[in-house]
Amino acid sequence: MxxxxxxxxxxxxxxxxxxxxxxxxxxxxxxxxxxxxGECSYWACMPSKALLRPVIAGSDARRVPGLRQAVGGPLGTEAVLAHRDEMTSHWKxxxxxxxxxxxxxxxxxxxxxxxxxxxxxxxxxxxxxxxxxxxxxxxxxxxxxxALPDLPGLNGARAWTSREATSAHAAPRRLVVVGGGVVGTEMATAWQGLGSQVTLLVRGQGLLPRMEPFVGEHIAKSLTEAGATVRTGVGVAAVNRPDPGGPVTVVLDGGELIEADELLFATGRAxxxxxxxxxxxxxxxxxxxxxxxxxxxxxxxxxxxxxxxxxxxxxxxxxxxxxxxxxxxxxxxxxxxxxxxxxxxxxxxxxxDHDAVPQVVFTDPEAAAVGLSLAQARAAGHRVRAVDKDLAAIAGASLFVDDYRGRARMVVDLDRQIVLGVTFVGPGVSELLHSATIAVAGEVPIDRLWHAVPSYPTISEVWLRLLEGYRDGADGGDGTDDGADGGDGTDGDTDGTDGRGGRGQGG
The missing domain is CATH 3.50.50.60 (FAD/NAD(P)-binding domain)
Structure with a gap:
């Protein structure tokens, strides 16, 4: 043919x-x-976001006056999994x-x-x-x-990958997650919220290393407060599951043993x-x-x-x-x-692909970024300045949930006076990302952004605070508004998807 x-x-x-x-x-x-x-419709974004949405919505609701008592109980895991199955069209x-x-x-x-x-x-x-x-x-x-690492015992351990993690039909009592990238942090958030006791093991020193360092810090703190154990700077040396139906033992580099009912490797893609x-x-x-x-x-x-x-x-x-x-x-x-x-x-x-890649990580809190981080912009040779703002100081954030915690960073090219990158971390920030994407992809001059008026009282007012911070400190320096430094942009695993089983073009 x-x-x-x-x-x-x-x-x-x-x-x-x-x-x-x-x-x-x-x-x-x-x-x-x-x-x-494809992958996104059945084993990645659609099922993972169906698992994550109730967890994040419940967390937000427990911090809204008047809702706190109404949502005080545990999530209905069976109902969440049934909805996940609908979102994948039952894998048909x-x-x-x-x-x-x-x-x-x-x-x-x-x-x-x-x-x-x-x-x-x-x-x-x-x-x-x-x-x-x-x-x-x-x-x-x-x-x-x-991509799975070459580890002793892994072949026979029946370890989860992202596919098993998003299609499992019950919450394991104990789950070890290896990897601090997107898949690792999202699945740790989902299964901890659905009743598993999660241990997250990260070889590097922080979560989500491709994003600004403060993003991983916020998410690690939130996971810990939710009951998960987050350990950085540790590697896995071997895995052992002698009985296919029994627990799995994870051997750390130093010889320490951790036992779990399921083990997820989220260590990259091939x-x-x-x-x-x-x-x-x-x-x-x-x-x-x-x-x-x-x-x-x-x-x-x-x-x-x-x-x-x-x-x-x-x-x-x-x-x-x-x-x-x-x-x-x-x-x-x-x-x-x-x-x-x-x-x-x-x-x-x-x-x-080079200048304006947007990404949302649907953890609790959410993380969203587009363009270059501060470290990436410096490495590319740009003369830049970053402005950081506490999202909790925004009126819309205080209305969104009590005790709002979050942060925003804008990276500005000092020579061209345009935004090279923006990063947010905090509840509900995924919906802030497209405005940032337009600013970066459109190479909108800073002076013109002053005329893009955010509605009051929304979290989008952070744009005014970022612009004010840049104006008030625009002295040609290359530091940040509060002295915080950017990360090193090291490699991490990514898996962002957004398809749905019942429709074409990935939803």
């Missing part, structure tokens, strides 16, 4: 590539070996298959592998084979998977490219794909790597963004039109 475009992977990224190419009239085939909708993809059919894309179920340039061989679930040829482009949108035939086109199996800003794989004029596989930003919303860029580029090249908009912020350039 011959198509204009063949897409490997039917997660939100692949769905968006198919949507763009079909809308332009290009015939498109989509190959998927699991569920249409009928709705998303219907959506694909509705846009006119042809779905092939099975394992798809490249077999030389522009050719994909699909091995179906019943052993059938299909050979698909792409006239214009093959888009690899196969995503990523959990590309799903090990079995898709990369070697047949001169690429290394199992590798991340190096791409240009239109997501075209380096050295190949017909091959695209979109979403997690290119490691630019392992977030579903960024994968969907890249898919829109790549889809537009594929269409333009198929029509033999030159790509005239490949400069920064052009229609065929995924510039936000």
């Amino acid at each position: 011959e198509y204009d475009v063949v897409v490997l992977g039917a997660g939100p990224t692949g769905e968006n590539v198919a949507d763009r190419t079909r809308a332009a009239g290009l015939s498109t085939a989509v190959v998927e070996g699991e569920l249409v909708g 993809d009928d709705g998303q298959v219907s959506w694909l059919d509705g846009i006119g894309a042809r779905l092939y179920r099975g394992q798809g592998r490249l077999h030389g340039p522009r050719r994909v061989v699909v091995e179906g679930p019943e052993g059938e084979h299909h050979v698909l040829t792409a006239r214009h482009a093959v888009a690899v949108c196969t995503g990523s998977r959990a 590309p799903r490219t090990d079995d898709i035939g990369l070697d047949t086109v001169g690429l290394q199996p199992g590798s991340w794909l190096s791409v240009d800003d239109s997501c075209r794989v380096d050295g190949h004029d017909w091959l695209y790597g979109v979403g997690d596989v290119n490691r630019r930003a392992l977030l579903t919303h960024q994968g969907k963004y890249q898919a829109r860029i790549a889809g537009a580029a594929i269409v333009a090249r198929a029509r033999h039109c030159p790509l005239l908009e490949t400069d920064r912020w052009g229609a065929h350039a995924a510039t936000a």
